[in-house]
Amino acid sequence: MSDKQxxxxxxxxxxxCAETPKVETQAEGFQAVRDAHRSEIAEDYVELxxxxxxxxxxxxxxxxxxxxGVRQPTVAKNLARLQKEGLIRRERYRSIFPTDAGRALAExxxxxxxxxxxxxxSLGLDRETAEQDADGIEHxxxxxxxxxxxRAMGES
Amino acid sequence: MSDKQxxxxxxxxxxxCAETPKVETQAEGFQAVRDAHRSEIAEDYVELxxxxxxxxxxxxxxxxxxxxGVRQPTVAKNLARLQKEGLIRRERYRSIFPTDAGRALAExxxxxxxxxxxxxxSLGLDRETAEQDADGIEHxxxxxxxxxxxRAMGES
DNA sequence: CGCCAGAATTAGCCATGGCTAAGTCTTGAT
DNA sequence: ATCAAGACTTAGCCATGGCTAATTCTGGCG
Ligand SMILES: [Mn+2]
Ligand SMILES: [Mn+2]
Ligand SMILES: [Mn+2]
Ligand SMILES: [Mn+2]
Numbered sequence: 001m002s003d004k005q006x007x008x009x010x011x012x013x014x015x016x017c018a019e020t021p022k023v024e025t026q027a028e029g030f031q032a033v034r035d036a037h038r039s040e041i042a043e044d045y046v047e048l049x050x051x052x053x054x055x056x057x058x059x060x061x062x063x064x065x066x067x068x069g070v071r072q073p074t075v076a077k078n079l080a081r082l083q084k085e086g087l088i089r090r091e092r093y094r095s096i097f098p099t100d101a102g103r104a105l106a107e108x109x110x111x112x113x114x115x116x117x118x119x120x121x122s123l124g125l126d127r128e129t130a131e132q133d134a135d136g137i138e139h140x141x142x143x144x145x146x147x148x149x150x151r152a153m154g155e156s
Numbered sequence: 157m158s159d160k161q162x163x164x165x166x167x168x169x170x171x172x173c174a175e176t177p178k179v180e181t182q183a184e185g186f187q188a189v190r191d192a193h194r195s196e197i198a199e200d201y202v203e204l205x206x207x208x209x210x211x212x213x214x215x216x217x218x219x220x221x222x223x224x225g226v227r228q229p230t231v232a233k234n235l236a237r238l239q240k241e242g243l244i245r246r247e248r249y250r251s252i253f254p255t256d257a258g259r260a261l262a263e264x265x266x267x268x269x270x271x272x273x274x275x276x277x278s279l280g281l282d283r284e285t286a287e288q289d290a291d292g293i294e295h296x297x298x299x300x301x302x303x304x305x306x307r308a309m310g311e312s
Numbered sequence: 313c314g315c316c317a318g319a320a321t322t323a324g325c326c327a328t329g330g331c332t333a334a335g336t337c338t339t340g341a342t
Numbered sequence: 343a344t345c346a347a348g349a350c351t352t353a354g355c356c357a358t359g360g361c362t363a364a365t366t367c368t369g370g371c372g
Binding site: 021023025026027028029030031032033036037044066067068069070120123124125126128129131132133135136137139140141142144145148149151152 | 177179181183184185186187188189192193200222223224226276279280281282284285286287288289291292293295296297298300301304305307308
Binding site: 249 | 348349350351352353359360
């Protein structure tokens with residue numbers, strides 16, 4: 001903590017607050033959030049691809065774009081990344097297929113997604129809100145928190 | 157939904173799944189998540205700045221960097237954006253001060269943060285996990301969900 | 313068969329948010 | 343009063359993830 005370059009009239013009294021979340025812990029928390037955001041697209045895409053395949057037999061970029069609410073070139077770029085990461089397989093101008101790794105990730109994400117949605121529903125939210133909030137929240141839920149969600153629903 | 161360019165042997169049977177989240181709704185959900193991420197840095201920074209001022213009388217870039225777990229130039233860049241958005245006031249080589257708008261935003265964020273943390277704690281999580289997960293979750297909690305969190309805690 | 317609508321790709325733009333390296337300023341200590 | 347440490351800034355790199363415009367390919371239909 002620095003103690004320099006202070007103009008006297010700008011000093012405030014430290015109010016010795018209740019919450020003191022330890023610097024390092026807080027930094028780790030923010031780091032974890034940033035990490036979650038980096039894997040978020042991969043997770044959402046494989047989950048959606050799996051969903052599309054099960055629902056309609058195929059996963060095409062144009063449908064992914066519509067579902068994600070982005071343009072096709074955005075999808076193309078992200079799919080290139082997923083392929084580089086070994087999560088999907090693709091041939092030019094053809095449908096997308098998840099690799100084994102992709103399917104495994106999709107399965108984990110789908111399950112987590114369902115738990116979060118179910119938990120929010122159990123709190124009395126309408127399905128639409130639950131679904132939308134879950135799509136953001138799911139990536140920031142630690143194993144402990146996910147377990148806590150399950151526990152809370154169990155005791156219904 | 158497209159129905160072209162399909163090799164016959166790649167067809168799967170549509171299994172007419174239970175969940176049919178309506179295309180448009182899902183797209184809106186993802187859009188909301190992206191929007192949340194765009195405002196996230198501003199929210200976290202003003203909240204932290206306010207916290208630092210109350211705890212130690214000042215908010216210096218070096219301390220923000222330590223708390224956020226990033227390097228000083230990253231903080232500098234983000235502070236420039238916050239200033240452009242009218243959330244903070246700064247003079248070169250001096251401490252950061254929130255504007256009225258910044259303080260207002262900080263207040264909202266802090267309150268929301270506290271509610272999320274309290275809710276996670278009420279689920280039996282340890283403080284550290286609750287605090288870390290909350291830092292990500294807080295930006296994806298709609299008004300309805302926040303209200304549901306409060307409600308759930310009230311019925312304790 | 314050949315056309316052409318629409319699906320997919322490519323090229324190239326921009327903003328964001330990380331980083332390092334290098335320079336500038338301030339301040340407490342000598 | 344000086345000066346060195348460290349706080350701050352600047353310049354410039356990279357990856358990510360949006361976008362438009364323009365091009366290429368495919369497949370259903372006349
Ligand atoms: Mn999601
Ligand atoms: Mn999801
Ligand atoms: Mn946060
Ligand atoms: Mn997020």
